[in-house]
Amino acid sequence: MKQITAHTAAELLAAMEKRELSARQITAAYLEQIEKTDRHIGAYLTVTAKEALAAADAADTARRQGRAGSLCGLPVAVKDNICTAGVRTTCASKMLADFTPPYSATAFKKLQAAGAVRLGKTNMDEFAMGSTTENSHFHPTKNPVDPTRVPGGSSGGSAAAVASRQAPLALGSDTGGSIRQPAAYCGVVGLKPTYGAVSRYGLVAFASSLDQIGPLANTVEDVALLYDAICGHDPRDATSAPRDYTSTRTALWQDISGLKIALPREYFGPGLSAPVKQGILAAARRFEQLGAEIVETTLPSLDSALPAYYVISSAEASSNLARFDGVKYGFRAAGFTSRDEIYLKSRSQGFGAEVKRRILLGSFVLSAGYFDAYYKKAQQVRTLVVQDFARILDTCDMVLSPVAPTTAYKLGEKQGDPMQMYLGDVYTVPVNIAGLPAVSLPCGRDEQGLPVGMQLIGRHFGEAQILRAAHHFAQSYREERA
Numbered sequence: 001m002k003q004i005t006a007h008t009a010a011e012l013l014a015a016m017e018k019r020e021l022s023a024r025q026i027t028a029a030y031l032e033q034i035e036k037t038d039r040h041i042g043a044y045l046t047v048t049a050k051e052a053l054a055a056a057d058a059a060d061t062a063r064r065q066g067r068a069g070s071l072c073g074l075p076v077a078v079k080d081n082i083c084t085a086g087v088r089t090t091c092a093s094k095m096l097a098d099f100t101p102p103y104s105a106t107a108f109k110k111l112q113a114a115g116a117v118r119l120g121k122t123n124m125d126e127f128a129m130g131s132t133t134e135n136s137h138f139h140p141t142k143n144p145v146d147p148t149r150v151p152g153g154s155s156g157g158s159a160a161a162v163a164s165r166q167a168p169l170a171l172g173s174d175t176g177g178s179i180r181q182p183a184a185y186c187g188v189v190g191l192k193p194t195y196g197a198v199s200r201y202g203l204v205a206f207a208s209s210l211d212q213i214g215p216l217a218n219t220v221e222d223v224a225l226l227y228d229a230i231c232g233h234d235p236r237d238a239t240s241a242p243r244d245y246t247s248t249r250t251a252l253w254q255d256i257s258g259l260k261i262a263l264p265r266e267y268f269g270p271g272l273s274a275p276v277k278q279g280i281l282a283a284a285r286r287f288e289q290l291g292a293e294i295v296e297t298t299l300p301s302l303d304s305a306l307p308a309y310y311v312i313s314s315a316e317a318s319s320n321l322a323r324f325d326g327v328k329y330g331f332r333a334a335g336f337t338s339r340d341e342i343y344l345k346s347r348s349q350g351f352g353a354e355v356k357r358r359i360l361l362g363s364f365v366l367s368a369g370y371f372d373a374y375y376k377k378a379q380q381v382r383t384l385v386v387q388d389f390a391r392i393l394d395t396c397d398m399v400l401s402p403v404a405p406t407t408a409y410k411l412g413e414k415q416g417d418p419m420q421m422y423l424g425d426v427y428t429v430p431v432n433i434a435g436l437p438a439v440s441l442p443c444g445r446d447e448q449g450l451p452v453g454m455q456l457i458g459r460h461f462g463e464a465q466i467l468r469a470a471h472h473f474a475q476s477y478r479e480e481r482a
Contacts, residue, residue: 004029005165009074009222012168016063016073023063023073027056027117030075034119034166042141043161045080047120048087055117062115071229072115077167079158080121081128082213083202084108087118091204092136093126095324095331095350105202106237107171107213107230114229119167122157126352127321128175128206130154131421132414133182135354140411145187145450149408152182155216159186162216169226170216175206176309177403177428179214180440184403184453187442189223189470190216194461195435196241198227199234207316208239210309210432220441220471224249227463241461248464252471257291259469261456262396264299267427273406279444279452280402283473287400290472295396301384302430308381309429310422311365311374317355318362324350357418382433389434389457398466399457402427403440407450427455437463439470443477 004026007015015021031049038044052075059073078084081091083101090096125135133141133156143151144164151160155172159182162170172179174192183190191214198213205211215226228247234240263284268277284294326332326346333345351359365374392399404424414421431438437458444452458466
């Protein structure tokens with residue numbers, strides 16, 4: 001019999017429904033795995049063991065009484081920029097190292113309503129700014145596939161927790177690829193939902209027009225299970241979409257014959273490594289074998305999307321992070337003699353280098369002399385990206401692309417050259433700029449055994465369709481490897 005932590009979330013749910021396992025047994029097994037494993041990985045910042053066991057007992061009682069929710073008894077890890085009442089939410093920053101929010105994010109409250117068990121809060125790049133989870137104030141996270149390499153970021157802690165079987169499900173956030181890229185590096189599945197499909201209420205903002213909470217798991221079915229629990233309209237979030245949300249999990253087994261999948265040639269330009277290129281092309285051939293049609297097309301705005309993203313996201317970050325001034329809450333420096341000195345010392349000491357870099361860039365592009373040349377131009381590029389995807393998705397059902405140009409690189413390899421790290425986001429940021437859904441899943445390995453990730457990009461609120469295609473691909477890929 002497989003160890004408890006080797007099961008998928010769907011399998012664990014079925015075992016609880018059959019009374020073969022209890023929520024307490026499952027939660028205890030994951031807490032034991034965290035105790036044994038996380039000292040080498042660093043996926044968690046806070047582990048809420050006592051609260052998790054109490055929630056597991058409550059889930060077992062609810063199941064016995066016929067009140068089981070869709071996630072009843074399933075353990076979940078939560079990224080540390082998602083507010084959880086009574087449990088610290090640090091954003092992996094010195095600025096919020098001791099902050100305990102008085103309220104919970106809507107996405108987390110939905111987990112609680114569905115009966116999920118929170119295991120703890122996961123590590124991340126500070127304020128979600130980074131692609132390696134090395135920019136955490138507390139400690140870096142290591143890739144479970146190869147601990148000498150980065151797990152990706154900024155949701156690297158959530159991806160590493162899932163990959164190392166320290167959680168069957170995890171919540172992350174995706175501003176420019178922060179769910180999909182670590183999912184690709186760690187060999188798990190991650191979904192960036194349509195902008196507005198999951199409430200952002202209680203998510204500590206990085207870039208408000210780009211941020212989106214989403215799920216990570218080891219299988220497409222588990223991702224669908226978690227997404228179905230957290231999606232939906234929230235009147236407390238002005239950007240939340242008021243519409244009917246149907247189950248994505250029940251649609252996974254529908255046939256994908258006849259689907260048209262676009263393959264833009266710009267994704268195969270300079271900088272794409274040979275193993276990733278081979279993995280994506282092999283994935284395209286597999287989709288054809290499954291009955292889909294591959295359509296070659298173009299995405300001319302791809303090269304312009306990356307600089308536009310960093311202008312827009314940094315501008316929004318400089319505005320959002322202005323609230324952390326040493327006065328209202330969070331870190332306050334000592335030894336000040338004036339209000340201005342409180343601001344200066346608290347922000348200088350409370351923020352890390354990458355956060356300061358983006359605040360400075362954002363303040364610059366919003367300044368009076370440069371607004372038109374940079375920020376306005378970036379918004380014009382955003383319109384072009386939206387139009388390019390609209391043109392492609394008018395005739396095709398989804399887009400197939402790489403997630404990152406390479407597989408996971410060594411820890412510390414790009415810390416001295418931020419531009420190289422930024423270039424790694426070239427395939428993921430257009431999705432956030434256009435507000436589209438995208439799922440990342442494994443499609444191969446390189447010569448060193450590191451996972452290669454692909455992404456499927458869908459129409460607005462097309463999560464069910466891209467997850468269905470991803471599920472069929474994953475089933476075929478798993479059968480071949482078996």
